[in-house]
Amino acid sequence: MKNQTLIQLALDYFDLAPALAMAQAVHNEVDVIEVGTPLSKSAGMLAVRTIKELCPDNLILADIKTPDVGGGEAKMAFDAGADWMTVLGAAPLDTVKLALEEARSRPGKEMFIELTGVRDIISRAEEWREIGVERMVYHRGWDEGNLSRTWEKSDWNTIQDLIGMGFKISVAGGINLNMIGFFKGLDISVFIIGRAIRETPDPAAAAREFRAAIDSFQMGR
Amino acid sequence: MKNQTLIQLALDYFDLAPALAMAQAVHNEVDVIEVGTPLSKSAGMLAVRTIKELCPDNLILADIKTPDVGGGEAKMAFDAGADWMTVLGAAPLDTVKLALEEARSRPGKEMFIELTGVRDIISRAEEWREIGVERMVYHRGWDEGNLSRTWEKSDWNTIQDLIGMGFKISVAGGINLNMIGFFKGLDISVFIIGRAIRETPDPAAAAREFRAAIDSFQMGR
Numbered sequence: 001m002k003n004q005t006l007i008q009l010a011l012d013y014f015d016l017a018p019a020l021a022m023a024q025a026v027h028n029e030v031d032v033i034e035v036g037t038p039l040s041k042s043a044g045m046l047a048v049r050t051i052k053e054l055c056p057d058n059l060i061l062a063d064i065k066t067p068d069v070g071g072g073e074a075k076m077a078f079d080a081g082a083d084w085m086t087v088l089g090a091a092p093l094d095t096v097k098l099a100l101e102e103a104r105s106r107p108g109k110e111m112f113i114e115l116t117g118v119r120d121i122i123s124r125a126e127e128w129r130e131i132g133v134e135r136m137v138y139h140r141g142w143d144e145g146n147l148s149r150t151w152e153k154s155d156w157n158t159i160q161d162l163i164g165m166g167f168k169i170s171v172a173g174g175i176n177l178n179m180i181g182f183f184k185g186l187d188i189s190v191f192i193i194g195r196a197i198r199e200t201p202d203p204a205a206a207a208r209e210f211r212a213a214i215d216s217f218q219m220g221r
Numbered sequence: 222m223k224n225q226t227l228i229q230l231a232l233d234y235f236d237l238a239p240a241l242a243m244a245q246a247v248h249n250e251v252d253v254i255e256v257g258t259p260l261s262k263s264a265g266m267l268a269v270r271t272i273k274e275l276c277p278d279n280l281i282l283a284d285i286k287t288p289d290v291g292g293g294e295a296k297m298a299f300d301a302g303a304d305w306m307t308v309l310g311a312a313p314l315d316t317v318k319l320a321l322e323e324a325r326s327r328p329g330k331e332m333f334i335e336l337t338g339v340r341d342i343i344s345r346a347e348e349w350r351e352i353g354v355e356r357m358v359y360h361r362g363w364d365e366g367n368l369s370r371t372w373e374k375s376d377w378n379t380i381q382d383l384i385g386m387g388f389k390i391s392v393a394g395g396i397n398l399n400m401i402g403f404f405k406g407l408d409i410s411v412f413i414i415g416r417a418i419r420e421t422p423d424p425a426a427a428a429r430e431f432r433a434a435i436d437s438f439q440m441g442r
Binding site: 012014037038040041042043044045046047064065067068069070071072073076088089090091092094095098114116117118139141142143144 | 233235258259261262263264265266267268285286288289290291292293294297309310311312313315316319335337338339360362363364365
């Protein structure tokens with residue numbers, strides 16, 4: 001049986017209050033709630049703790065994109081209530097190892113590699129596979145997306161290669177309803193949706209539309 | 222005349238309280254106080270705001286190692302009272318540009334590239350120089366330092382090359398009093414000291430010893 005494809009709501013805010021309101025409005029319609037990188041720096045782990053408290057039935061991802069001090073930052077995020085946390089793909093391999101070790105020592109906790117800014121994805125992926133990394137966020141960066149970069153066939157191919165290597169892939173970066181079809185043929189683990197849910201008149205309804213689109217994506221996969 | 226070499230105290234803590242106590246104890250002896258990456262995620266920008274309030278005569282560096290959303294994260298840090306902030310060397314060039322633009326729009330604010338995890342430093346540095354980056358933190362990562370890596374002649378050479386390209390260089394990563402001599406011959410802009418000040422019986426006295434060592438380093442430079 002195929003794995004269920006999950007929906008993750010990205011709370012890309014600088015202020016905690018609107019993030020909490022959005023989490024409250026949408027959490028019943030999504031699987032995972034992400035405390036975005038800017039929010040995790042603006043409000044700190046208070047954001048993770050509060051959202052876990054408000055949404056105990058969701059998985060919580062702390063997108064802290066750890067660049068160093070891997071064991072300590074993973075512990076900090078998990079202690080605050082995060083189920084999942086991210087380490088930056090550009091972090092030294094030692095950092096990845098230490099965060100992974102921390103995640104493995106705690107049942108249900110997972111570490112993801114976050115690919116923002118990584119240029120040599122496949123050769124790095126070989127190093128990560130060797131030390132036991134299982135999950136990655138394939139991310140077209142926010143600034144890249146706003147300024148220049150679109151999703152391209154080369155992204156599709158890289159994601160296919162990573163899945164072929166055995167990784168579970170989350171995808172993120174300006175994904176809207178019309179773009180779900182772009183990923184057809186790929187066994188995507190998690191769709192991360194931000195603005196296309198948040199910046200709509202009825203975010204819960206938008207999340208339900210994504211659920212329907214992703215269910216039909218799954219069946220055709 | 223040569224520029225004054227500055228001393229920066231790195232507050233590498235996960236909790237705000239001991240960080241504030243250390244800042245209070247040492248701020249008269251150092252030029253710059255750094256809100257470390259883990260602290261900036263644990264306590265958020267409250268850490269920057271509070272330390273700026275307690276230490277108004279120091280420069281404050283928010284070591285947030287921005288990986289994306291460069292304009293927004295730079296604004297967040299500067300709004301909280303940071304004078305300086307860091308962008309990750311692995312960030313997309315668009316992110317560096319946007320953070321730099323934000324810094325330049327505000328008198329006295331500066332953006333640093335943070336080199337943790339960057340493998341192709343010199344070729345990246347050429348890209349950064351082209352868009353106007355002036356400052357960098359040359360950082361032997363915490364995890365690397367703890368697990369394996371020492372400062373080597375190749376580091377010295379790379380720093381010399383970067384200074385030759387016109388960059389102002391801060392150095393960080395396990396630097397203690399005995400290691401100041403390692404940097405002889407290099408026009409270092411900022412020495413970043415963490416454990417070698419914090420983890421001593423009298424941190425203010427340790428900072429004064431660094432000041433003396435760095436003054437004599439400067440004269441012999």
